[in-house]
Amino acid sequence: MGIAADIIILIVAAFFSGLLMQRLGQPLILGYILIGVILGPHTGGVTVANIHSIELLAEIGVALLLFALGLEFNLKDLRPVRKIAIIGTPIQIILTTGLGFGIGYGLGWDAKSSLWLGALISLSSTMVILKTLMNQGWLGTLSSRVMIGMLIVQDLAVIPLMVILPQLNNPAVGLPLLAYATLKAAVFIAAMIVLGTRLLPGIMSHIAKLGSRELFLLAITAIGLGVGYVTYLVGLSFAFGAFVAGVVLSESDYGHQALSDIIPVRDLFGLLFFTSVGMLLDPAYLFEHLGQVILLVLAIGIGKGVIFMFLAHVFKYGNVVPLALALGMFQIGEFSFVLARTGVSTGSIGNDVYSLVLTVAVLTMLLTPLISGQTARLYALRKRWFRQEPLETVNLPETGLRNHVVIAGCGRVGFQIAQVLKRLNQQFVVVDLDQRRVEQAKTAGMPVIYGDASQEIVLDAAEIRFGCLLVVTTPGIVVARSIVVHAKRLNNKIDVVARIPGPDSIEVFKELNVTELVLPEFEAGLEMTRQALMHLRIPLPQIQQYTGSLRQELFASTFHSHNDYKTLTQLRVAERQFDLQWVVIEQGSPLITQSIGEAQIRKITGASVVGVIRNEKLEPNPDAGFRFQLNDLVAIIGTDEAREAFRRMSL
Numbered sequence: 001m002g003i004a005a006d007i008i009i010l011i012v013a014a015f016f017s018g019l020l021m022q023r024l025g026q027p028l029i030l031g032y033i034l035i036g037v038i039l040g041p042h043t044g045g046v047t048v049a050n051i052h053s054i055e056l057l058a059e060i061g062v063a064l065l066l067f068a069l070g071l072e073f074n075l076k077d078l079r080p081v082r083k084i085a086i087i088g089t090p091i092q093i094i095l096t097t098g099l100g101f102g103i104g105y106g107l108g109w110d111a112k113s114s115l116w117l118g119a120l121i122s123l124s125s126t127m128v129i130l131k132t133l134m135n136q137g138w139l140g141t142l143s144s145r146v147m148i149g150m151l152i153v154q155d156l157a158v159i160p161l162m163v164i165l166p167q168l169n170n171p172a173v174g175l176p177l178l179a180y181a182t183l184k185a186a187v188f189i190a191a192m193i194v195l196g197t198r199l200l201p202g203i204m205s206h207i208a209k210l211g212s213r214e215l216f217l218l219a220i221t222a223i224g225l226g227v228g229y230v231t232y233l234v235g236l237s238f239a240f241g242a243f244v245a246g247v248v249l250s251e252s253d254y255g256h257q258a259l260s261d262i263i264p265v266r267d268l269f270g271l272l273f274f275t276s277v278g279m280l281l282d283p284a285y286l287f288e289h290l291g292q293v294i295l296l297v298l299a300i301g302i303g304k305g306v307i308f309m310f311l312a313h314v315f316k317y318g319n320v321v322p323l324a325l326a327l328g329m330f331q332i333g334e335f336s337f338v339l340a341r342t343g344v345s346t347g348s349i350g351n352d353v354y355s356l357v358l359t360v361a362v363l364t365m366l367l368t369p370l371i372s373g374q375t376a377r378l379y380a381l382r383k384r385w386f387r388q389e390p391l392e393t394v395n396l397p398e399t400g401l402r403n404h405v406v407i408a409g410c411g412r413v414g415f416q417i418a419q420v421l422k423r424l425n426q427q428f429v430v431v432d433l434d435q436r437r438v439e440q441a442k443t444a445g446m447p448v449i450y451g452d453a454s455q456e457i458v459l460d461a462a463e464i465r466f467g468c469l470l471v472v473t474t475p476g477i478v479v480a481r482s483i484v485v486h487a488k489r490l491n492n493k494i495d496v497v498a499r500i501p502g503p504d505s506i507e508v509f510k511e512l513n514v515t516e517l518v519l520p521e522f523e524a525g526l527e528m529t530r531q532a533l534m535h536l537r538i539p540l541p542q543i544q545q546y547t548g549s550l551r552q553e554l555f556a557s558t559f560h561s562h563n564d565y566k567t568l569t570q571l572r573v574a575e576r577q578f579d580l581q582w583v584v585i586e587q588g589s590p591l592i593t594q595s596i597g598e599a600q601i602r603k604i605t606g607a608s609v610v611g612v613i614r615n616e617k618l619e620p621n622p623d624a625g626f627r628f629q630l631n632d633l634v635a636i637i638g639t640d641e642a643r644e645a646f647r648r649m650s651l
Helices: 003-024 028-039 051-072 075-106 111-121 126-136 142-167 171-210 213-233 238-250 255-279 283-288 290-314 321-328 335-345 351-372 375-385 412-423 435-443 456-461 477-490 503-510 520-535 540-558 562-577 601-605 640-650
Strands: 392-394 405-408 428-432 448-450 469-472 495-499 516-518 580-584 608-614 617-620 633-637
Touching: 003 028, 003 051, 003 255, 028 126, 028 255, 028 351, 051 126, 051 213, 051 238, 051 255, 075 111, 075 142, 075 290, 111 142, 111 335, 111 351, 126 142, 126 255, 126 321, 126 351, 142 238, 142 321, 142 335, 171 213, 171 238, 213 238, 213 255, 238 255, 255 351, 283 290, 283 351, 290 321, 290 351, 321 351, 321 375, 335 351, 392 435, 405 412, 405 477, 412 428, 412 435, 428 435, 435 448, 456 477, 469 477, 477 495, 477 503, 520 540, 580 640, 601 608, 601 640, 633 640
Parallel strands: 405 428, 405 469, 428 448, 469 495, 495 516
Antiparallel strands: 392 448, 580 633, 608 617, 608 633
């Protein structure tokens, strides 16, 4: 079967390796790289025969990843990081090249080989970093935008590096080639902006009108890979062309749908990329040169980490950003393989340098998900060690927060909740680790704390001890559970409303005594069901009965009594159908010890009592003989005047 058999073996083996990594709580790409090592040409046993063909397919994976990145790309998002991307990245490349030159010189290499080593280690891995950020859920954060901005400039720098380095002995020839390559890149980008923005949206609109999902997927894949191939033919990077195509296509009305459709294809070819990286690793060479390899991994990892951290501070990025850059961008990138092959083919470096750099590159890629995954933990540790360092807070009242709402997460959901609370003049504070969201809340005039809500020091800064409600909007169950556990430890009386990723999480939050659970997909499904039934002219009470029973079936297990939840569901239905209001019977109220009949509530006020909560137990539809007690929570329905009359009666 040739290459088809190789692909089948890789996919099946990667599937089982991915399952194992998932069980161990490790990133899937580690499993893919390990499978590449096992099935590579250097380990014996079952071996993939058409390695070169797999490597060529892997290049499609790199192009599709950058195409998808282009579809998500927004120039507005990169404005805050343009200085470090455009100015800081060239400085980083120069400093890292100097680091590599020093390492090579220390190993006894000649000046040219040392300079090549510096250039090879100056590039980080776009593929590994993006996949790691996706797995960790960090895409969209300020740290990720800084990384992406720097990675884009690094990838563009491959072109001049491939021109300059082979011409080190003849600069007069190299400079015209560099100018020519720069001119080609500028012409290509201009052509894509002018023609692409006019042509591609029209093509996508026509394809979409045909109504074929298959043709739509084929069209966006053809655009991404086709434009990339054109850039390759004119001597530019295949992956760079795909990225530009994605950026242009993202401006059309079909950008989001294109991204949604291309992701499965991207992930499949991405698997081939990571396995091909593993195939490059020769265990025999690794063990023969183990000392030298470990020395290089440590020197490059620590050296690059320090350089990235230094640049982050120079460009005034604080909090977690310097640490995220240091732990996320220390590896050697996939474009270094391309650059290294150019060095070997032109006789600029020997096979020994190529093999060493290749081995170190694969190991640093393998270590990236593990080391980058420690960012949040190390940042929290730093906060614990340096408690005198104040957290970044904005718009917090000078008098402090009391009886307030703490919103953990300021994404779309959290920001919407905060907007409503602000309009109601209810005290609240927002906590988020994404600098972009913090800036958004700051601009809206909301009290906000930059930090990880799963850390006690951050919750303490939010004065959760004096809060009345915690709203957890983050969808990740691990982070959400950690937030609730720490919040309950600081304030065991606080009510909690938590977002859950799926029904399987209900029991987890039930154990934490969470007051309310919200499953967004379930609620969206209920609303769509309600709208569909209304369109079919189903009576409203019947619709409420159906949707209420569905919610009851899902969430009844979170309450000790099924009947209590059923009654509470009925009251919620009543709240939607009528303008229901809750009134507390406070000390000194004339209603205390009076029955509903004796008070003549209906006759005097026009309001009706539909439920009473006493000692956390619900009494539905109380009869005329029911007597009020202190601290009863009474549910009434009626007109605005009737409810106001009852409120005055209860005072």
